[in-house]
Amino acid sequence: MSDHEDLYTDDDPEYRNTRTVSGIVPPSLQSLHRNNSNNYQQHQHRSSRDNRQFAVPERHGVPDHRAVPEHRNVASQQRSATSPPKVDMTVRTDFLKCDQEHRLAIEDLPAMIRVREPKEQDYFWNPKDLVDQTNAMRRRVKDAPDEARAKCNPFGGINKSIFMNRAATKLAALDATFALTATENNSKPFTFADICGGPGGFSEYLLWRVHSWGGTAKGYGITIKSRDHDEVNWHAEKFRKNISNNLTIIDGPDGTGDLYEEANIRGFGDTVRQHTDQQGVDLAVADGGFDFKGQEQQQEYVTRRLLLCEIITMLTCLKQGGTFVCKIFDINEEFTANMLWVLYQLFDMICITKPLSSRPTNSERYIVCKGLRAHFPQNLITALLSVNQGLEKQPHRIGSFVPRAVLEDDEDFVNYIKMRNISYSSQPHSLFRFTSKQIEALELMDQFIHRPDRPPLYDQESIRQHCMKEWRLPVHGSSQDEE
Template sequence: MSDHKDLYTDDDPEYRNTRTQSGIPPPSLRSLRANNSSNNYPQRHHREQQHQRSSRDNRPLGVPERHAFPERRGVPEQHNVASPQRHPPKLDMRVSTDFLECSQEHRLSIEDLPAMIRIREPKEQDYFWNSKDLVEQTNIMRRQVKGASDEARAKCNPFGSINRSIFMNRAATKLAALDASFGLTATENHSNKTFTFADICGGPGGFSEYLLWRVHSWGGNAKGYGITIQSQEHDEVNWHIEKFRQDIPRNFTPIHGPDGTGDLYKKENILGFGDTVRQQTDQQGVDLAVADGGFDFKGQEHNQEYVTRRLLLCEIITMLTCLKQGGIFVCKIFDVNEEFTVNMLWLLYQLFDMICITKPLSSRPTNSERYVVCKGLHSSDSLGTLIDALLSVNQGLETQPERIGSFIPRAVLEDDEDFVNYIKMRNIRFASKQVEALELMIPFIHQPERPPLYDQEWVRQQCMKEWRLPVHRSSQEQEL
């Protein structure tokens, strides 16, 4: 191990400004600590706690103070099994909350952004945004666990016992985790201001149920608007407001667009939703927009990013039609290997004060799911021109999807080293943790009788406390 004094700490102001030949910044001390042997765990934990305490003073405004988890509880000793087994890795319950802010040098005005948008042909995969070895290793591990039972997947997931808590589905606990980390529902005056939100592609309604419950729990008022595709074949994707908790006001308005389908691929539905929301919010827009759209990817996990690119684009366009200036946007994404996905993240990076790519603990560690949290939307009278330019990209994806590889020049992205480094390091972090989680699943596939790696009930209780959710299970939860 090299001398640590030659490395960079995570809070070094020069860290992101350091140019390197590879285009990837040097490893941080945080990464090295995570890779140290388990014999150094007490010392690492002490240093990490010091870092957590010092970072509280620098957290973004509106983010509640996080509670440190107790030291070693919840991580049992090695299980006595027939075959040799290494000690399970120490459970990392930290959440990535590092925001990226666009400097004045690289920030474009909203008026200038439409001129940047021009459809470009796809190029051969060059692995510029992620490690080729990590991408290939992830795909290999996905194939190895293909067909794994739900029991095997649950036992290797430390957070598997969290499930849906008191809500209709697991989506709600993901948003609860994000809210605790990023202060999504924080408002200056809970009692006098109605908190407004838009739920984009959110059926059956887990995100909305959580938001209505959270604001109601402190005595505040909330109002939600939602659009999701209407399906006769798959009822589970439709809004199910009747399944919301009975103890909260169901102050939620489903909007299906002019054609009644809720299909966001259609321009008229996107614009119709935005017009309705703005009319009902005195032309101000909502405080928070959330987007959790997806498909059934079972057996096609390696193709998630390509399949969802049009959906992600339409969710971003819809957000721009209804989010107020200064508002917050939370959107689910998957892998970030393709140029088209990076283009959309760059666009959010330009449009908001700051963005953070993160993965809540309640999101399964074996999948590629992650979320981008964007704070402080910029706005101008030219936003409509930008929306029109993005709608033209959506039209191209409908008519000739195979001919669209990107819509922002690569040179523009490469010129901003802060952005490039952030995307690369986020990719490496999430891919490495996913590979580790997939490797941990293998023994449970071959030995179904193995006990879970971690004390999942203890983990659940700590997360419930951290996310300000009821710790004790309801009778309905116990039946699951």
């Protein structure tokens, strides 16, 4: 088989300039008109490279074959074996853009950063009943077998596709929606930084994607080395053999790749800037996390330092105008909202979204940030590193680092975060129909736990084929098809 036989092709082989008609619906009219500063039409015309991210079907609204069932009532619904339930294929794509009234100058941001003691949780960002309900369902299904987890996920058939792990297909879904690998200058190599990227699924996808249209990509990666869990270490040897492995692995001055260490953060940024003529990379991605199976309600608190260090590392290596994609979890705590507010100030626009290939039962989501306003803001980096030092010495003494009044003064920001907590759906009346998509998925999983003989509700293979076409991945093929 030739190098390109297993790659997606069509009548126009130049992937970046090919616009497709998608079955994924655009943002709702409610989202489009909520804020003139981040309306759909403005972003759609921002640049030709971004037009792909809103692939608009020929008729607006949700087609009949994509109607959404109310999962909480699914047990009582009568369905025939030949008529699987409808699947919600909507994806959040509406960006939030900071208006001039609330936009701070980059040089003024460090003055806002002051560590503050934690306060009693006031459920400002997420209603208490929603938090309690989610945590109760998490505890209820914490020992769910893998079979039950698979049956309740309509997108479970996607798995890892042709790549080394599932992380790659998450990035593929995000790329298809947000045009992450599009560049303005096709004559230059596409550059990226993979932060906390081991074993390398994100890097493998990015190298493969650029290779698929005949381009050149160069990546730089850092991840913590582990003696006990080899699966989290870099495994570039597992990348597809028909692509050039242009990934430079950087372990930092102490050789550990540990981003909690300031020297490793600065060392990574110094190396990347040196290799890119001090310009930085086009795209920075961060997918760090821990194994929280059975303890998911602790994710947000435990990962807050990791998320902060990923953001700082991004600031040391991303070029001005570049794009940042970072995995986050719940947004219940003030500290998390503070970090998102910093990104909101740093970039032209941000979008909190959940790719279809991310399990609906977990709180994982991604923030996509486009248009970094300033390259290598040293004073801000230093200020954020001081917060990291505080988390190392006295993590229990740190509850926030941006005044609540600053956040509350920006109604658009507050509403955007709260809406993301209430519902993932972008359909106009979803708030009246669903409490949370995650809770619905957990409830559905619970049904499969108690009825293990129940067949899957969804035609996962049909859904997989649809997504592969949408994301321009081979419909047929596996991770073993390397020649």
